[in-house]
Structures are given as structure tokens and as C-alpha cells.
Amino acid sequence: MTSKAFYSWGIALFWAVCFVQVPTWGESFPFSFFGMYSRSMTNKEYNSFSIEVTKDNNDICLGKNELKMTLRNRLRKIFLSEVKNKNRTFKRQAIPIEAVESSEKKEFREILVPRILKFCQVPSGQPVRVQLIYSYWEQLNYERRNTPSQTKVIFDEEVVVP
Amino acid sequence: MKIIKLWNRLWFQDGDPYALGVYRSIVFLSYVVLAISQQSLMASEVICRKFSPISFYDLLSIPCSQSLFHMVFGCSVIASVLAAVGVAYRFTGKIAAFSAVFVLGYQYNFSEVYHGTHMIAMILLILGISKAGDAFTPNKVHSETELWHYYWPLQLSKYYVVYVYLIVGLEKLYQSGWEWAFSENLWLIVFTSPFHGAWSGWFLGLSMPVIYFIAFYSLFVCELMAPLALLKNGFGYFMFFNWLGFHIGVSLILGGHWTFYSQMACAAVFLLPLIQSPRNRQF
Numbered sequence: 309m310t311s312k313a314f315y316s317w318g319i320a321l322f323w324a325v326c327f328v329q330v331p332t333w334g335e336s337f338p339f340s341f342f343g344m345y346s347r348s349m350t351n352k353e354y355n356s357f358s359i360e361v362t363k364d365n366n367d368i369c370l371g372k373n374e375l376k377m378t379l380r381n382r383l384r385k386i387f388l389s390e391v392k393n394k395n396r397t398f399k400r401q402a403i404p405i406e407a408v409e410s411s412e413k414k415e416f417r418e419i420l421v422p423r424i425l426k427f428c429q430v431p432s433g434q435p436v437r438v439q440l441i442y443s444y445w446e447q448l449n450y451e452r453r454n455t456p457s458q459t460k461v462i463f464d465e466e467v468v469v470p
Numbered sequence: 471m472k473i474i475k476l477w478n479r480l481w482f483q484d485g486d487p488y489a490l491g492v493y494r495s496i497v498f499l500s501y502v503v504l505a506i507s508q509q510s511l512m513a514s515e516v517i518c519r520k521f522s523p524i525s526f527y528d529l530l531s532i533p534c535s536q537s538l539f540h541m542v543f544g545c546s547v548i549a550s551v552l553a554a555v556g557v558a559y560r561f562t563g564k565i566a567a568f569s570a571v572f573v574l575g576y577q578y579n580f581s582e583v584y585h586g587t588h589m590i591a592m593i594l595l596i597l598g599i600s601k602a603g604d605a606f607t608p609n610k611v612h613s614e615t616e617l618w619h620y621y622w623p624l625q626l627s628k629y630y631v632v633y634v635y636l637i638v639g640l641e642k643l644y645q646s647g648w649e650w651a652f653s654e655n656l657w658l659i660v661f662t663s664p665f666h667g668a669w670s671g672w673f674l675g676l677s678m679p680v681i682y683f684i685a686f687y688s689l690f691v692c693e694l695m696a697p698l699a700l701l702k703n704g705f706g707y708f709m710f711f712n713w714l715g716f717h718i719g720v721s722l723i724l725g726g727h728w729t730f731y732s733q734m735a736c737a738a739v740f741l742l743p744l745i746q747s748p749r750n751r752q753f
Contacts, residue, residue: 311616312482315481315622316477316481318599319481322626326630326633
């Protein structure tokens with residue numbers, strides 16, 4: 309076999325590896341690094357917390373990304389302790405809904421809500437409605453567009469900034 | 471016979487060893503930067519996350535020990551530095567490429583996705599087995615190598631870069647159709663992202679038509695039009711700067727995403743015609 313023929317086979321094999329994976333790409337169609345992407349992605353569960361701060365049914369805190377991050381990190385810490393007790397391997401995997409349901413509302417009221425109100429710059433003395441909603445995807449698709457498997461309102465109270 | 475001629479014209483024209491050498495340096499140095507900046511992440515990965523072996527890692531008895539992993543990691547970095555410089559490339563290039571692919575792929579066994587490193591892994595493999603160390607090196611290379619050996623690695627890298635961007639665009643169309651661009655989809659992706667970019671808040675406050683335009687531009691121009699880069703050098707430059715802007719935009723809006731900058735080192739193959747080779751001015 310000539311050298312060119314050898315490299316030709318190599319190039320043909322390279323493209324074969326890239327394209328033969330097309331049927332297995334499934335939901336995570338794009339990348340083809342020996343099938344690594346699809347297998348790890350389609351096994352992925354995912355959760356998200358959303359916050360709604362409303363006054364007279366108008367959202368007054370939409371798009372506050374800092375708020376979202378702070379809250380998410382804080383919630384993770386709260387729920388992490390729950391999960392650790394159950395001996396689960398956990399870091400960036402989804403928080404199970406049982407852990408969310410069993411949490412004390414006091415934690416939200418005393419730690420999270422004051423932060424939320426501060427971030428949203430809610431004027432003192434005015435009542436606002438704060439809702440924390442947990443969503444869980446058993447299997448999140450690549451575009452994050454499928455409907456969550458479970459959603460749960462974990463906090464829904466009217467609060468006033470002192 | 472005509473097919474063989476076409477095939478040879480596609481992959482085996484006379485190439486420029488100098489351009490290939492420059493590209494080798496860019497890609498291997500980029501891996502060194504990527505690996506060193508990800509070192510702490512890689513270590514925590516191995517300790518903390520759920521082990522779920524994939525692909526050929528199934529065949530190995532991993533997770534391997536921390537010391538073994540660090541040894542392979544160190545080996546990949548040192549060999550990559552030597553390969554970037556061009557020292558004993560036929561040896562260091564292969565060691566660097568295979569150990570780097572092991573290190574980059576190893577993270578994927580812990581239930582996490584770092585698809586920003588796929589492209590550089592493939593390009594490292596292509597360069598590792600090529601004769602990319604014959605120029606742009608302090609060593610004196612007296613090579614009688616035929617010039618087509620310097621052409622196919624660059625050509626294959628170009629096609630692979632284009633393939634990745636194109637396939638990502640096709641995937642979006644396959645999954646969501648044009649609604650991917652002309653719906654609240656991109657807004658939702660940013661809103662639900664666990665990361666936080668410097669421009670996330672600004673982006674989420676934009677009006678929907680502006681968001682549609684951004685989504686359409688990234689899908690159509692940056693991804694679906696990627697094959698244009700193969701037609702002419704000018705299109706190659708245009709697409710390179712499009713991709714650069716795209717990745718900067720994504721890291722500012724979506725947050726994270728910095729491993730994707732290694733893709734820009736790979737896409738630098740489209741800038742090589744700008745190099746004036748001392749040996750061969752044609753590329």
C-alpha cells in the first residue's frame with residue numbers, strides 16, 4: 309500500500325467515525341468525540357429554581373441575573389445538606405424534589421427573601437409577593453425546551469420590607 | 471479514475487511545511503493554556519462527581535488514581551510544550567496528542583459535558599500523527615518528505631472545523647426548526663442557564679426582535695454558512711472573525727464557555743494564508 313493510500317484510508321475512517329454516529333446523536337446530535345457527548349448528555353437530569361417577585365401581579369424583578377445566581381447557590385447549600393444525609397453522590401446533579409419539599413420555609417423567609425428584596429430594590433413598607441418555584445427535568449434535552457417532569461412552588465408569601 | 475484525481479486534489483496537493491508548523495505551535499500551545507487553566511477543575515472532577523465511564527474508557531480500569539492522572543496530565547503538558555516548539559516532534563507530537571486526548575476525554579466520564587474541548591482533541595490527533603514538526607522549529611530538519619504530507623493535515627483540520635460548526639447549526643434546525651431563532655428560545659436558554667455572563671442582564675432586557683436577530687445571526691451566519699470558509703481565503707477570514715465574535719458574545723451573555731476559545735486556535739487554520747512562508751510563498 310502506498311503512503312497516499314494509507315493516509316486516504318485514515319481520512320476515510322476519520323469521516324466514517326464522525327458520520328456513523330449520526331443515528332446515535334439523538335437528542336444531543338452535534339458533537340462527535342467518540343460518542344462521549346451524546347451518552348453523557350442524554351443521561352443528564354437537571355433542576356432549576358425560578359423566582360417571581362410581583363406587586364399587583366406585575367413582575368418587578370424580571371431578568372435580575374445576580375439574584376438568580378445568589379439564590380441558586382444558597383438553595384443548593386440548603387438542599388445539599390439534605391442530600392448528603394441520604395448518602396447520595398451529588399454535586400451538579402439535580403436536587404431531588406423530596407429534598408426541596410422537606411426544607412424548612414423559615415430558611416427561605418429569614419435568609420433568602422431579604423436578599424431577594426434587596427436585589428430587586430423593593431421600597432420599604434410596600435407588600436410584594438415572593439414565589440420560589442422548583443422545576444425538575446428527569447432528562448433534559450439539549451435545547452432545554454422540554455417540559456419539566458415536576459414543578460413545585462416551594463415558597464409563596466406576601467412580604468414587606470421593614 | 472476521476473474520483474481518485476478529485477480525492478488527491480482534495481487531500482494531497484503540495485503543502486507548505488512552514489504553515490503547518492505554525493499551526494502546530496498554535497494548537498499545542500492552546501492545549502497547554504487550556505490544560506493549565508482547567509487543572510483544578512480536572513482534579514475536583516475526579517474526586518467529586520459520579521463516575522460513569524464512556525467510550526473507550528470503559529475498557530480501562532478507571533477512575534485511575536490521582537497520581538496516575540496527574541502523571542498523564544503533566545506528561546501531556548510537557549510534551550505539548552516540546553511539540554509546540556518542535557523538539558523531537560515525531561516523538562513528542564504523538565505523546566502530546568494521545569495523552570492530551572486522554573486528559574480531555576477523561577472528564578467526560580464524570581457525568582459532565584465539556585463539548586468546548588472536542589474540536590481541539592480531534593485537531594491534536596490530526597497534528598500528532600502528521601509531519602507537522604518539519605518546519606518552524608529550532609531543529610535542523612533535512613527532510614526529503616513529499617510536500618503533500620504538509621497539505622492533508624491542514625485540509626482535514628479545515629474540514630473538521632467547518633463540520634463541527636455546520637453540524638451544530640443543523641442540530642438546532644433538526645431539533646427545533648427555525649423556531650430556534652424566531653421564538654423566545656434563546657431568551658429562555660439564557661434565563662435558565664446556571665451560569666452568569668457580564669451581559670446576561672442586558673441581554674434579558676432586550677426586545678424580542680433583537681433577540682431573534684442575534685439568534686438568527688448565530689445560527690445562520692456563524693453555523694450554517696460555515697462551509698463558505700472552504701471556498702475562498704477571504705471567506706475563511708470572515709468566518710474566523712464571525713466565530714471569534716460568536717464565542718466572545720456567548721461568554722458575555724451566557725457566561726462560562728471559555729473552553730470554546732480553544733476552538734479559535736483550531737479555526738486559526740483559516741488565517742494561515744496570511745503567513746508568508748520563507749520557503750514557499752504559495753499555500
